[in-house]
Amino acid sequence: MSDGGLRGYLIRNARWLAAGGLLTFLSCFGQTFFISVFAGEIRAEFDLSHGGWGGIYGIATALSAVVMIWSGVMTDWFRVRMLGPIVLLGLAVACLGMALNSWVILLPVVIFGLRLFGQGMSSHIALVAMARWFQATRGRALAIATLGFAFGEAVLPFGFVKAMARFDWRDLWIFCALVCVAGIPVLMWLLRRERTPQNLAKGESSTGMNDHHWTRGEAISHPLFWFIVPSILGPSAFMTATFFHQVHLAEVKGWEHLTFVSMFPVYTGLSILTAIATGVALDRWGTARMMPLFQLPIILGFLMFAFGNGVGALLLGFVLMAMTTGANTTLPSAFWAEFYGTAHIGSIKALATAVMVLGSAIGPVLTGVLIDVGIGMETQFLWFSLYFLMACLLVRVGISRAQTPPRARRRYT
Numbered sequence: 001m002s003d004g005g006l007r008g009y010l011i012r013n014a015r016w017l018a019a020g021g022l023l024t025f026l027s028c029f030g031q032t033f034f035i036s037v038f039a040g041e042i043r044a045e046f047d048l049s050h051g052g053w054g055g056i057y058g059i060a061t062a063l064s065a066v067v068m069i070w071s072g073v074m075t076d077w078f079r080v081r082m083l084g085p086i087v088l089l090g091l092a093v094a095c096l097g098m099a100l101n102s103w104v105i106l107l108p109v110v111i112f113g114l115r116l117f118g119q120g121m122s123s124h125i126a127l128v129a130m131a132r133w134f135q136a137t138r139g140r141a142l143a144i145a146t147l148g149f150a151f152g153e154a155v156l157p158f159g160f161v162k163a164m165a166r167f168d169w170r171d172l173w174i175f176c177a178l179v180c181v182a183g184i185p186v187l188m189w190l191l192r193r194e195r196t197p198q199n200l201a202k203g204e205s206s207t208g209m210n211d212h213h214w215t216r217g218e219a220i221s222h223p224l225f226w227f228i229v230p231s232i233l234g235p236s237a238f239m240t241a242t243f244f245h246q247v248h249l250a251e252v253k254g255w256e257h258l259t260f261v262s263m264f265p266v267y268t269g270l271s272i273l274t275a276i277a278t279g280v281a282l283d284r285w286g287t288a289r290m291m292p293l294f295q296l297p298i299i300l301g302f303l304m305f306a307f308g309n310g311v312g313a314l315l316l317g318f319v320l321m322a323m324t325t326g327a328n329t330t331l332p333s334a335f336w337a338e339f340y341g342t343a344h345i346g347s348i349k350a351l352a353t354a355v356m357v358l359g360s361a362i363g364p365v366l367t368g369v370l371i372d373v374g375i376g377m378e379t380q381f382l383w384f385s386l387y388f389l390m391a392c393l394l395v396r397v398g399i400s401r402a403q404t405p406p407r408a409r410r411r412y413t
Contacts, residue, residue, distance in 0.1 A: 009137065010144075016133055019080065019190040020145030023126035026088060026183050028152030029095055029176045030118010032360055033243040035111075037157050037261070040247050041169045046104040050248060054368025056104075057244070060111035061119075061361030065354045068120045072350020075128040081191040084125055085184045091117035092180035099173035115357065123149065124353045128346050131337040138334050143279030146329040147272060154268035157261045209402060213343035216351055224339065227398025228332075230391040231295060232352055235328050236359035238384040239298075239321065241367040242305070249377050253309055260314070267318040267325070274326025287335040292396035294327035299385045299392075306381035339402070 010017065028034050035057075043053050074083055094113030101110050126145050134141040163172055209224075219225050242249065250260045282290055301320030304313050336349050367380055 009140075013134075013141070015190045015193070016129070017141060017144045019084075019187055020126040020130050020141070021148035021151075022183055022187055022190065023080075023084060023088075023122050023148065024146050025148030025152045026091065026180055027118050027122035027126070028149060028156055029091060029180065030114040030116075030120070030122065031149075031152075032119075032240040032364070033153055033264075034156050034160070035114060036244045036246055037160050037164075038169050039244065041164070042107075045102075046107060048104075049368075049372060050245070051365075051368040051372040054244070054364040054366075056108050057111055058361040058363075058365030058368075060108040061115045061364075062358055063108075064112050064116035064120055065357035065361060067116055068124070068350055068354040068357055070350075071116070071121060072124050072128075072353055073347040075125055075350070076344060076346035079191075080125055080129050081188060084122075084187050084191070087117050087121045087125060088180050088184050088187065091122060092177040094118070095173050095177035095180060099170045099177065115360075119360065120353060120357050124350065127333045128349055131333050131345055131349070132342050137283060138337060139279035139282040139330055140276075141279075142330040142333050143275040146275055149329065150268045150272045150275070153271070154265045157264050158258075161258060161261050209339055212341065214340035214348065215344050216347040219340050219348050220351065222402075224398045224402040227394045227401075228291075228335070229355055230387075231291070231395050232332060232355050233359035233362075234295070234384075234388055234391050235298070235324065236356040237363035237366075238302070238387070239325065239363075240360040241363035241380075242321075244364040245367055245371070245377065248371065249305075252377060253314070255311065255314065259311065263315060263318045266315065267322045270319055270322035271326040271329070274323050275329045276326075278327045279330045282331060282334050287331055287338050288399050290327070290331055291335055291399060292392055294331055295324050295388045295392050297321070298324035299388045302381040302385045302388070306378045306385070 039053065042048070043050075046053075048056070090113065094110060094117055097106070097110040097113060101107065126148075127142060130141040130145045131138060160172055209222075212218075214222075246260055247257055249255075250257045278290070278294070297320045301317045301324070304317035304320065308314065308317065332352065333349065336352060337345050340348050367377070370380055371377070
């Protein structure tokens with residue numbers, strides 16, 4: 001696509017791409033990289049150990065993953081214009097809960113709301129919409145929509161760490177709630193003329209393997225789904241664990257916390273470039289060639305975190321992790337649509353999102369417990385690298401055994 005063509009594409013599809021970007025940006029308030037900025041304050045407020053805080057976070061996140069299996073299906077039946085505002089309102093209430101709650105017994109409820117409406121539903125709605133609304137340019141649409149997430153990842157941690165020097169951490173959560181509420185009329189304005197969901201326009205649905213519209217039941221009965229699961233669970237589990245324990249990791253390595261979060265803009269900038277490049281590449285070559293390879297950089301990234309101590313090692317680790325993160329924002333969502341079709345993409349991706357959310361529950365709990373029993377993050381980073389190597393091999397075997405789906409015959413932008 002030429003520069004002129006790209007400009008035309010962005011102009012024609014601006015409102016839908018912007019709606020996706022808005023939802024992915026607001027999902028940041030329920031993402032681990034943001035919540036973990038307040039980890040020190042939360043642990044001090046509620047007198048929690050690393051394992052105790054990780055346990056609460058993990059249980060609440062796991063419950064949100066279970067609910068996502070059913071709530072995510074709603075994207076097959078309701079328009080984003082109807083479902084999006086409800087989700088954003090729920091996210092605003094959860095942010096208020098974090099600001100006002102002073103009882104440890106209610107902390108899991110607050111985390112559950114943040115994870116379900118933020119990490120789970122806000123990002124799920126955006127990515128399903130991109131996968132359904134776009135076929136020939138699905139990769140580019142996904143990459144552009146996830147820029148909202150990347151922008152939040154770049155500015156929110158650093159900005160809020162700085163803001164905590166002047167404002168009470170609870171007041172900052174009130175601000176987050178107000179931002180979510182303000183996003184509702186913006187989303188409705190962007191989608192005042194919304195694309196038709198493809199389950200209401202069967203003629204525009206693209207098929208997957210064997211020229212078939214796969215249901216969720218059929219997808220989970222096929223071996224390919226289970227070969228892919230480790231690669232979906234891994235980034236969420238172990239990158240989440242890294243960000244979740246960022247305060248502890250900075251202390252162990254002798255870094256200032258502000259130095260750690262100052263790497264986020266570099267990390268996010270490279271993630272954006274990788275996401276865009278991946279989107280363009282998968283539109284040309286498909287996901288079958290790319291899925292087995294995109295987690296190789298993070299293997300090296302975790303090795304850098306394991307053995308490096310200087311700020312240069314920290315930077316290189318973030319660079320390598322960003323390469324996998326950027327690809328991860330576009331490839332899996334496109335994979336489900338390409339291999340299983342778009343007629344039931346909402347319900348299939350809801351299950352994949354539940355696996356991802358479950359991974360983000362496992363990571364903090366596992367690493368927190370290991371820290372408490374004396375197994376340091378450096379040792380854990382070595383284990384993470386081995387896990388991702390295994391995941392890459394499983395993806396390669398699974399895709400090679402599956403029938404490559406036909407390229408979409410019906411193309412539109």
